[in-house]
Amino acid sequence: MTEAMKVSAPYSTQLAFGPTQRQVEVGQLIDITPDAPFAFDCGATMPSITLAYQTYGTLNADKSNAILLCHGLTGDQYLLGPHPVTGKGGWWEDIVGPGKVFDTDKYFLIVSNVMGGCLGSTGPKSINPATGHVYGLDFPVITIADMVRAQVLLIDALGIDQLFAVIGGSMGGMLALEWAVRYPTRLFSCAPVCTAAKHSAQNIAFHEIGRQAVMADPAFMGGRYIDAGTFPAKGLAVARMTAHVTYLSEVALQEKFGRRLQNKQAITFGFDVDFQVESYLHHQGKNFVERFDPNSYLYITRAMDYFDLEADAGGNLANAFAHTPVRFCVVSFSSDWLFPTEESRHIVRALNAVAANVSFTEIITDKGHDAFLLDVPAFHATLRGFLDGCAIARGLR
């Protein structure tokens, strides 16, 4: 942390969620005022930013056991429950704790809500000091690099020079890669999981469908729904339903639902829910709007669309990793069609081209992209193995 950087004491605050703008207390926010205003890639600046984060485990004396875990598109800082908004478990509930893959007896885990998110970090739901109203679409369009720059400030604020690992799946994997490329000396190891060095045309397409669904909802009101007292729940639900299909695999959908009907013996010749798969998607959409901000959805999907490490490296991804000291473990899932294995292989080849220390495995599973959040023993064994190997090399016990 530099001399001039100012960091507030951690505090909690009330945030509003869902169509009813239900108030929820969200903890552990800090305000960071860096030496120079926070500069976004788009050119905008902010004198200070707020980051919400959770930690698990204890930072050791030489601050060498910190792991930054980066959440996916709609994830957040709650690895473990109870989640303040949903009341349910966290996103890596099963593998975080004493003796687990992310052993809280051994490691100090840090997770922060990304910038642009809606669970406490600065984002479109924050108050714009210039107007006294929420930013809405006046919030600067953010990038993955902006999110990571904000995380670097958090790690500075925590007084940690080098993270033991930066790990994330999906968008979290993009953040992990961005860390490794921009700040190679500030992490010992990096595990980008089911991710890509650049967002594909297909993925941009799905994001655009989601954004159009949100913006086409009359309640969206040009992003000013909070001021207007409305909420584009239908649009956001459709966005989530579409996205959710991309997180699964055809096999998984078929096995889970097939053509089974929902609480009925025969089709109804109508457009209400007939099939279980419809009911499931409706349920996913309905839950989602209770916890996620529509504007945040636009901003974060856009940040992913803009992500292109290869272009940043002049068209050759290997250049991005030249001389990297970081140890990598790249993981993909065989049935993931959103971030297919080929995307991971592309990263691995670039790392090989610069003779980096890299491991790679494609986990065989029918659980699709969501596999990184589910009980997939081979994935967990790989993560554990990688962390164990890195811990030996780093002299952690």
Next chain:
Amino acid sequence: MSKTLRPDLAVIASLVAPGARVLDIGCGDGDLLHWLRTHQQVDGRGIEIDQERVYKAIARGIPVIQGDVTMDLPHYPDASYDVVVLSQTLQTMADPRAVLEQLVRIGRKAIVSVPNFGHWRNRLQLMLRGRMPVTSTLSYQWYDTPNIHFCTITDFVILAEQLGITIEDRVVVDAAGHKARFTGRGFKANLLGEQGVFLLSKRG
């Protein structure tokens, strides 16, 4: 922890200089790399196709890429390793010639071990019984063998000559694990050896 290495791996290890950067292709659980790291301070990497073996190796702290030789090797830069190792795998490759050329391109040196189809037991089985040999080192039936490109020690030497690859060292290992250096095309080695281990480099 492996206290002893498979005989051909022990020969390979003896050909690797301490502190070298080593790429082990088809590294399995990482036995050789683990040995080399522990005993010879080698900076090792592996390629392995089997998922279970990949994460076992990763768990030993050995960087391993789950991959396929044909698909992945062309992406490695020239001379990016001191030594590239391919043990008992060449005979399973669709295009052994292309693989050999990749090995000496990526590694300043390459070490290759091959099972010797020319061993007298194999010759005898084929001659007397008229059937494809099945022995302790070549334990497959013809219809389920992964070994699709068998060669003898002499065949290997001749291919290396044709490809302009220098054989810097050639060692034969017999059934009991005894090893011996040989020269030329190895008439005797080809009869008595169960495996050949070769230290290769690109000519020029």
